[in-house]
Amino acid sequence: MTQPAFSPWDDPAATPLIQFRNVTKRFGTFTAIEGLSLDIFEREFFALLGPSGCGKTTMMRMLAGFEDVTEGQILLNGQDIAPVPPNKRAVNMMFQSYALFPHLSVWDNIAFGLRRDRMRKDAVASRVDEMLRLTRLEKFANRKPHQISGGQRQRVALARSLAKAPKLLLLDEPLGALDKKLRQDTQFELMDIQETTGTTFVIVTHDQEEAMTVASRVAVMDEGKLMQVATPDQIYEAPNSVYVADFIGDVNIISGRASQSGDKVAIAWAEGEPQIQGTTSRQFAPGQTCHFAIRPEKVAISAQKPDAPNVLRGKVLDIAYLGNISTYHVELPTGTIIKAQTANTRRIARRSFTWEDPVWISFSDTAGVLLEH
Amino acid sequence: MKRFSWFNATSLTFGFAFLYLPMIILIIYSFNSSKLVTVWAGFSTRWYGELMQNEDMLDAAWATLKVAVFSSTLATILGTMAAYVLVRAGRFAGRTLFSGMIYAPLVMPEVITGLSLLLLFIGIGLDRGILTIVLAHTTFAMCYVSVVVSSRLTSFDRSLEEAALDLGCSPFEAFRLVTLPIIAPAVISGWLLAFTLSLDDLVIASFTTGPSATTLPIKIFSAVRLGVSPEINALSSIMIGLVTLGVISASLISKRAAVARAKDEQAAAGA
Ligand SMILES: Nc1ncnc2c1ncn2[C@@H]1O[C@H](COP(=O)(O)OP(=O)(O)OP(=O)(O)O)[C@@H](O)[C@H]1O
Ligand SMILES: [Mg+2]
Numbered sequence: 001m002t003q004p005a006f007s008p009w010d011d012p013a014a015t016p017l018i019q020f021r022n023v024t025k026r027f028g029t030f031t032a033i034e035g036l037s038l039d040i041f042e043r044e045f046f047a048l049l050g051p052s053g054c055g056k057t058t059m060m061r062m063l064a065g066f067e068d069v070t071e072g073q074i075l076l077n078g079q080d081i082a083p084v085p086p087n088k089r090a091v092n093m094m095f096q097s098y099a100l101f102p103h104l105s106v107w108d109n110i111a112f113g114l115r116r117d118r119m120r121k122d123a124v125a126s127r128v129d130e131m132l133r134l135t136r137l138e139k140f141a142n143r144k145p146h147q148i149s150g151g152q153r154q155r156v157a158l159a160r161s162l163a164k165a166p167k168l169l170l171l172d173e174p175l176g177a178l179d180k181k182l183r184q185d186t187q188f189e190l191m192d193i194q195e196t197t198g199t200t201f202v203i204v205t206h207d208q209e210e211a212m213t214v215a216s217r218v219a220v221m222d223e224g225k226l227m228q229v230a231t232p233d234q235i236y237e238a239p240n241s242v243y244v245a246d247f248i249g250d251v252n253i254i255s256g257r258a259s260q261s262g263d264k265v266a267i268a269w270a271e272g273e274p275q276i277q278g279t280t281s282r283q284f285a286p287g288q289t290c291h292f293a294i295r296p297e298k299v300a301i302s303a304q305k306p307d308a309p310n311v312l313r314g315k316v317l318d319i320a321y322l323g324n325i326s327t328y329h330v331e332l333p334t335g336t337i338i339k340a341q342t343a344n345t346r347r348i349a350r351r352s353f354t355w356e357d358p359v360w361i362s363f364s365d366t367a368g369v370l371l372e373h
Numbered sequence: 374m375k376r377f378s379w380f381n382a383t384s385l386t387f388g389f390a391f392l393y394l395p396m397i398i399l400i401i402y403s404f405n406s407s408k409l410v411t412v413w414a415g416f417s418t419r420w421y422g423e424l425m426q427n428e429d430m431l432d433a434a435w436a437t438l439k440v441a442v443f444s445s446t447l448a449t450i451l452g453t454m455a456a457y458v459l460v461r462a463g464r465f466a467g468r469t470l471f472s473g474m475i476y477a478p479l480v481m482p483e484v485i486t487g488l489s490l491l492l493l494f495i496g497i498g499l500d501r502g503i504l505t506i507v508l509a510h511t512t513f514a515m516c517y518v519s520v521v522v523s524s525r526l527t528s529f530d531r532s533l534e535e536a537a538l539d540l541g542c543s544p545f546e547a548f549r550l551v552t553l554p555i556i557a558p559a560v561i562s563g564w565l566l567a568f569t570l571s572l573d574d575l576v577i578a579s580f581t582t583g584p585s586a587t588t589l590p591i592k593i594f595s596a597v598r599l600g601v602s603p604e605i606n607a608l609s610s611i612m613i614g615l616v617t618l619g620v621i622s623a624s625l626i627s628k629r630a631a632v633a634r635a636k637d638e639q640a641a642a643g644a
Contacts, residue, residue, distance in 0.1 A: 064535075064539055065538075066535050066538075085538070086535070086538040086539055087538045087539070087540075087541050087542055087543055087544075087547075091539075092539055092540065093536075093539050095532050095535070095536060097530070097532055099530065099532040099533050099535065099536035100536075101533060101536070101537075101551055101555075102533075102555060103551075103554045103555055112537070112540050112550075113540030113541055116540055116541035116542055116546070117541060146636055160536075160540070164540070164541070
């Protein structure tokens with residue numbers, strides 16, 4: 001790469017656009033967000049990922065101004081936003097429920113925010129038409145929201161929030177109802193918009209592939225807390241906990257007792273099985289419980305015993321054929337099931353092993369990560 | 374399967390006869406050409422014609438209409454505001470008390486409402502006439518409006534208002550541009566309800582009126598004490614017609630809005 005990578009979060013001199021400072025949000029006695037601190041920088045495409053009910057929408061609503069912060073502060077450009085009402089914030093939000101105005105046509109829905117800015121009529125019209133083209137809704141401009149499909153409605157909501165080109169755009173599951181093709185196209189459109197306008201995006205998604213594709217950084221949440229905030233490849237390659245590893249993508253977890261020498265760790269995980277060799281920068285006390293996490297695609301499967309730091313034998317329990325790749329579920333003698341993934345470079349009829357075949361699985365000593373919890 | 378048994382048919386006939394026979398007789402006799410109310414002497418629209426010549430009656434009709442329009446409009450504004458606050462304000466101290474107090478006049482005997490208003494107007498030295506009737510009608514019609522509007526508002530999706538705020542509306546603009554157009558059918562049927570209530574109110578109007586203002590119900594009531602005339606029949610028929618029209622349009626409007634809403638919600642759920 002020739003151009004410097006975009007990573008203001010590593011730059012101590014960079015000032016964040018949004019700062020959550022120890023933010024807690026309670027609904028009555030229920031704590032939805034707990035002591036959360038987070039910096040989001042200008043021009044970021046920040047993705048919030050987490051199970052249903054973990055507080056993603058609540059964070060968005062606090063940013064947009066629909067929920068008060070119970071404790072702590074949210075700063076926008078260094079200013080506490082608590083006293084600023086939602087209509088005075090340079091923030092637009094796309095609602096998870098779309099919240100389209102049922103009495104207005106698609107066109108008027110998109111024009112709504114522009115008109116509030118006292119924009120000139122022809123400027124409004126050209127902006128709305130641009131948004132309609134972007135979301136491929138030109139044909140539906142004159143329909144009411146109840147006369148279009150769910151995916152089309154989602155695109156109207158997206159167009160409406162994009163129209164004002166705000167400084168900060170909050171998208172609460174913007175693409176969930178779209179088919180794969182349209183979703184990918186829209187993802188690239190969003191990234192494009194982001195690049196040309198310099199808008200900062202915060203996006204909630206349930207689709208980790210989407211988060212991986214679009215985000216500059218990903219935050220994984222659980223029960224109102226941030227589990228890890230990092231770039232997509234860090235989250236994927238170096239999760240900081242079993243929770244994150246398990247939440248993002250497929251993973252094999254093998255738990256055992258660690259014995260460390262330097263950055264090499266040997267994990268005793270089952271009687272009669274060879275210890276697993278791993279590499280880590282963390283420190284594990286002798287005998288400490290540790291979890292070895294390894295992605296299926298980093299586990300090789302073969303009929304002959306290979307030469308590798310970690311080799312285990314088992315038999316094929318199940319094969320999930322996914323077209324371009326296959327996932328083999330291999331049962332070890334201990335009953336543990338390890339998933340191994342291979343690219344289907346040959347035709348399916350010619351693969352070298354099938355159900356119940358004895359196989360060897362192997363991986364290098366740097367392929368997995370060692371986690372304390 | 375027989376849809377109508379004899380029993381059903383008979384009960385239906387008797388029930389409706391009981392409800393509507395008197396009115397039907399009244400309407401029929403309003404077209405009687407004889408001056409004697411109880412003797413049928415052929416069809417004629419003579420009494421409607423005479424009614425149009427009767428200055429007194431026309432004045433009363435005009436006063437009634439003015440009172441009904443002003444009071445129902447005022448009641449609609451106040452009732453909608455009250456409903457909005459009660460539904461939106463969330464929990465505040467004394468909220469239950471407030472909503473109870475808004476609905477209490479619904480069950481209050483009219484005589485008491487009328488009497489207390491009369492005492493108030495005398496107390497503050499307000500001359501009784503059209504203005505006092507308007508105020509009195511506003512007071513009791515406003516509860517009906519707020520019941521109708523608040524039942525619509527409770528099913529109103531709050532996030533629509535939030536979206537409006539998010540797009541730069543002030544709270545008042547959000548109400549005017551988003552909330553009001555969506556709840557308009559409920560507001561209009563509230564207005565029609567208030568209008569009809571004011572049109573046929575006798576008790577409260579009698580308490581709060583003065584020598585300068587007479588509404589139709591008061592006029593009819595006092596005329597009937599001197600004997601029923603065919604002219605009164607004609608007038609009453611017109612009023613029945615007006616009230617029926619008001620009630621039917623109110624229910625049609627809210628029904629059509631409910632159907633449209635069901636369609637919207639179905640569409641939203643299908644998303
Ligand atoms: N107004 C409220 N009153 C009480 N509890 C609430 C309220 N709003 C949200 N919650 C609770 O706060 C928690 C977080 O809700 P939130 O809507 O932020 O979840 P989410 O992460 O967006 O979930 P999803 O992925 O399903 O949209 C949930 O347990 C929810 O029940
Ligand atoms: Mg949500």
